[in-house]
Amino acid sequence: MSDADLSVEAMDDGPRAxxxxxxxxHAAVYGYEFLGGAGxxxxxxxxxxxxxxxxxxxxxxLYALAAAHDAxxxxxxxxxxxxxxxxxxxLDAFALGLEESTVRAYLWLTAARDIGMRTTxxxxxxxxxxxxxxxxxxxxxxxxxxxG
Numbered sequence: 603m604s605d606a607d608l609s610v611e612a613m614d615d616g617p618r619a620x621x622x623x624x625x626x627x628h629a630a631v632y633g634y635e636f637l638g639g640a641g642x643x644x645x646x647x648x649x650x651x652x653x654x655x656x657x658x659x660x661x662x663x664l665y666a667l668a669a670a671h672d673a674x675x676x677x678x679x680x681x682x683x684x685x686x687x688x689x690x691x692x693l694d695a696f697a698l699g700l701e702e703s704t705v706r707a708y709l710w711l712t713a714a715r716d717i718g719m720r721t722t723x724x725x726x727x728x729x730x731x732x733x734x735x736x737x738x739x740x741x742x743x744x745x746x747x748x749x750g
Contacts, residue, residue: 616714619707620668621676623723626707627661628678630654630700636684637693646690650697653733657704660726667722698737704730 634654641647668675685696708730711723735741 614715615710616716616719617671617673619710619714619723620664620671620673620719623704623707623711623726624661624664624668624676626704627657627664628676629682630657630704631661632678632682633684633696633700637697640688640693642690646693653697660704663722663726667719670718671716694737698734698739701730701733701737702739705734 631654634650634657637650638647638654641650665675685692705727708723708727712720712727714720714723731741
């Protein structure tokens with residue numbers, strides 16, 4: 603292996619991006635489970651718990667990807683930040699923020715050198731972008747980047 607090959611491998615942020623995506627999914631699971639208990643009506647709670655299940659599946663997918671690459675999966679934290687206000691607008695903004703965090707994490711994962719990580723990042727970036735739009739977020743020229 604040449605020095606150039608070593609420097610390209612050293613530049614691969616795939617494992618760090620995977621850890622960031624996993625961290626975003628841990629936070630989303632925690633946040634949506636909170637919303638499932640804090641939401642107003644049955645429909646809101648049901649939607650939040652459905653979102654929690656979606657993010658659990660994504661989290662599990664990322665765990666498997668990390669294991670397949672002999673990477674140490676990021677553990678979930680004991681708690682994550684929650685909204686201070688409990689009105690509907692604050693809870694909706696909190697849910698939107700959860701989805702925007704996953705968009706940013708998956709965008710980074712699309713730059714991984716490993717094609718499996720890159721493919722997972724691209725597919726999940728598309729789905730996360732749709733969830734942002736469904737929650738009232740705006741579509742930017744490149745989802746995950748600030749600005750438009």
